[in-house]
Amino acid sequence: MIMAVLQAIKSRYSCRSYLPKEIEKEKIEHLLEAARLAPSAKNLQDWRFVIVTDKEKKRKLAEAANNQTFLENAGAVIVACSISDYVMRCGQPAGIIDVAIALEHICLAATELGLATCWIGSFYPEKVRPVVGIPADIAIVELLAIGYPADKPRIPSREPLEKIACFENWQFVD
Numbered sequence: 133m134i135m136a137v138l139q140a141i142k143s144r145y146s147c148r149s150y151l152p153k154e155i156e157k158e159k160i161e162h163l164l165e166a167a168r169l170a171p172s173a174k175n176l177q178d179w180r181f182v183i184v185t186d187k188e189k190k191r192k193l194a195e196a197a198n199n200q201t202f203l204e205n206a207g208a209v210i211v212a213c214s215i216s217d218y219v220m221r222c223g224q225p226a227g228i229i230d231v232a233i234a235l236e237h238i239c240l241a242a243t244e245l246g247l248a249t250c251w252i253g254s255f256y257p258e259k260v261r262p263v264v265g266i267p268a269d270i271a272i273v274e275l276l277a278i279g280y281p282a283d284k285p286r287i288p289s290r291e292p293l294e295k296i297a298c299f300e301n302w303q304f305v306d
């Protein structure tokens with residue numbers, strides 16, 4: 133079934149319970165294609181993804197991620213890295229933004245395929261590095277768990293629109 137983008141956005145949630153089921157190779161390739169097509173500053177495409185499906189490696193990544201043991205059951209854990217230290221004119225580092233966009237492309241494409249995901253920022257990069265052999269000068273931006281969900285989507289808790297957006301001038305009071 134093809135979902136409209138907004139439907140995928142509405143259906144995505146952070147899944148912390150996965151069925152111990154492999155993700156088909158074509159589906160992984162589909163997700164990586166969604167990442168490959170993401171926009172990036174100056175079209176640098178300064179992302180690198182290491183896809184981990186090996187059980188023992190996933191266990192070690194779970195340990196490196198502050199013992200978030202649900203990573204072990206995820207079909208795949210993506211170790212998402214940036215290879216550039218390019219800072220945009222606005223003063224913001226491009227690499228982490230570029231990687232983040234590509235990862236969210238993966239999340240939405242995964243949702244469309246009936247898979248679930250969870251961003252993982254709570255990890256120790258120096259513990260992740262040796263698990264998949266990431267060189268010392270490469271920034272590990274984020275981990276992403278992907279798999280077949282063993283739980284059900286939750287209704288997201290979000291601020292109302294008027295609290296986060298206004299027109300023409302800054303009108304926020306807090």
Ligand SMILES: Cc1cc2nc3c(=O)[nH]c(=O)nc-3n(C[C@H](O)[C@H](O)[C@H](O)COP(=O)(O)O)c2cc1C
Binds near residue numbers: 146200252253254255
């Ligand atoms: C950059 C980032 C890092 C996150 N790190 C973790 C994490 O380490 N562990 C975890 O369980 N969830 C993590 N999350 C998931 C958030 O807790 C979740 O997105 C948020 O609570 C909203 O819930 P939802 O994704 O289900 O809508 C992270 C999300 C983002 C975007």
